[in-house]
Amino acid sequence: xLVSSGALAQGEEFDRCLRGPEPAPEKVTICTRVIQxxxxxxxxxxxxxxxxxxxxxxxxxxxxxxxxxSQALTHRPEWSVAFASRCxxxxxxxxxxxxxADCNQAVRLQARDPFALSTRGFLHLKANDLVKADSDFxxxxxxxxxxxxxxxxxxxxxxxxxxxxEARRDLxxxxxxxxxxxxxxxxxGLTMPRL
Numbered sequence: 579x580l581v582s583s584g585a586l587a588q589g590e591e592f593d594r595c596l597r598g599p600e601p602a603p604e605k606v607t608i609c610t611r612v613i614q615x616x617x618x619x620x621x622x623x624x625x626x627x628x629x630x631x632x633x634x635x636x637x638x639x640x641x642x643x644x645x646x647x648s649q650a651l652t653h654r655p656e657w658s659v660a661f662a663s664r665c666x667x668x669x670x671x672x673x674x675x676x677x678x679a680d681c682n683q684a685v686r687l688q689a690r691d692p693f694a695l696s697t698r699g700f701l702h703l704k705a706n707d708l709v710k711a712d713s714d715f716x717x718x719x720x721x722x723x724x725x726x727x728x729x730x731x732x733x734x735x736x737x738x739x740x741x742x743x744e745a746r747r748d749l750x751x752x753x754x755x756x757x758x759x760x761x762x763x764x765x766x767g768l769t770m771p772r773l
Contacts, residue, residue, distance in 0.1 A: 588615055595626050605633035624653040628660055635667050643667040658688035666697050669704075670765055677701055692718035696727040700766045708735050726756035730763055730770070737771045746773055 594600065595609040609630035612618070618626065631646030647664035651657065665680035678701055684694035699714035712735045718728035729752035736745035749770065752759045760770065 588612070588617070591615075592618075592622065592626065596629050602633040602636040606630055606637070609633065620653040624650040624657065624660070627653070628657075628663065631663060631667070635663070635670070638670075640667045640671045644671075656687055658684040658691055658694065661687065662691060662694035662697060665694065669697060669701055674701060674704070690717075690721045692722045692725040692728060695721075696725060696731060699728065699731045700763070700768065703731060703734060703768060704766060708738055711735055724751070724755045726752045726759040727762060729755065730759045734763075734768065734770060737773060742773050749773070 592612050595612045612626050627646045627650035631643040634643035644667045650660045661680045661684035665677045668677035681698035695714045695718035699711045702711035715728040715732040729748045733745045733748035
């Protein structure tokens with residue numbers, strides 16, 4: 579089967595949108611071209627929107643990220659990762675009610691999603707609900723024992739509850755798994771209490 583050079587170029591551009599190593603501003607530009615070119619199936623369009631939304635979030639352009647995630651959900655309303663991603667964007671805008679609603683929906687759709695569970699756990703930490711936070715972080719760790727954000731969150735809960743040895747163990751594991759985990763937590767306005 580022969581493929582036109584235009585279709586081949588569009589396919590390469592789509593691949594760069596989804597998997598390319600470009601920095602976030604360039605990723606937004608590439609994905610925008612792919613989206614505007616049209617001709618994508620609903621699933622592929624949703625994937626391009628999700629990728630562009632994630633790049634928008636990296637640039638702290640949360641309104642644009644939320645818009646992209648919302649558009650992705652119009653094409654794939656059962657896509658838990660889009661709900662979890664929008665949850666994070668709402669959380670970073672300090673819109674807790676919308677963030678929590680999206681995280682809850684992500685977990686309803688995919689109960690074993692460590693990203694959604696950990697993001698919801700951070701929302702509970704911000705509300706000082708240590709019991710719910712600990713439950714979400716522990717659930718995330720049953721799925722993926724080395725999930726840095728869940729380990730960091732569980733360490734935070736342990737410090738607050740005076741369980742310093744457990745906190746040290748989880749914090750060390752979190753930092754081994756992801757050297758930027760403290761920076762990730764600081765985006766939520768959280769810093770690890772002194773051990």
